[in-house]
Amino acid sequence: MTDLQNVEKAREEGKENQKLEQNQKEPPMSIFAKVMLIGFVGGVFWSFIGYIAYIFHFTKISPNLILTPFAVGDWKYDTIGNVIGILLNGLMSILVALLYYVTLKKFLSLWSGILFGVVLWVFVFYVLTPIFPNLDSFTKLDVNTNVTSICMFILFGVFVGYSISFEHNELTVKKQ
Template sequence: MEKETQQDQNDQEQLEQDKKEQPLTFTSKVVTIGVVGGVFWSLIGYLTYLFKFTKVPPSLILSPWALGEWKNEQLGQWIGILAIGLVSILVAFLYKVTLVKINNMLAGIGYGLVLWVIVFYLLNPMFPELPSIMKLDKNTMITTLCLYLLYGVFIGYSISFEYHENQRDSTSYSNK
């Protein structure tokens, strides 16, 4: 009886060892890419704000909704970074819907440029603390444009890479 119990335990341990983790779905990967991209690049943006390369802080995203001066302090910056991470999920899904099949860095660069134009031109009236393009200094324009281009490349290339890897894996699996 003891040998059977010990054998059952060994078999169960063997089975648990053989189990493979289920890979993330493509949608889960898009969400992860969006959050990581938003948080990472807004952290870089916060550093550029701290070092006076730009006058646009991450807390700018809070300006249409949050009242008070707290949003301009450090707590507001961290909440702004998290908010950008959440909004970035939508940005990642928009890329997935529109440009996912283009496995090219240029698509990401173009996507970042379009996002910059949307934020700094189209949504400018929504952000009362964001000066118009004509009133922004050269360092702020160049720094924010570079950040948006790099963010677009990160989102675009990561999502396209995952899409093409899934396509490759599904075709190689069906050929077996």
């Protein structure tokens, strides 16, 4: 083979490799999809950590708390109820992440996430207390439950807040 034939053959092989599925790049995920994914993952992860804290008696609040307003049976107090509660908390966290995106996405700071987590905790333990029949008021809960729950809400707020702010900042930098 001559050099010209080798070059042509290499060019054709290169075109074939570009057509392979493994060489195709996927379009990037939209910021809306990223926010929803961050919210779901954050909700599932921190609810799972909350379930572990419940198992080890750091808190009296389990992830199945979200199921208690509904009369769905006694299974909601078992492990399956906690697993479904973890998944439902993940779905609710999508809404929370969208709220963060709408209100605080420009703040690339841990403090905004911490403040967001504290506001969420206040909302759940003061505003939503009447909705959940098994949730005692803040003053009736023991110190371990209060400290553990506020710490988990803060960590959730930092996770969601910093992740969303980081993604927003990266998108802004790419546009410029």
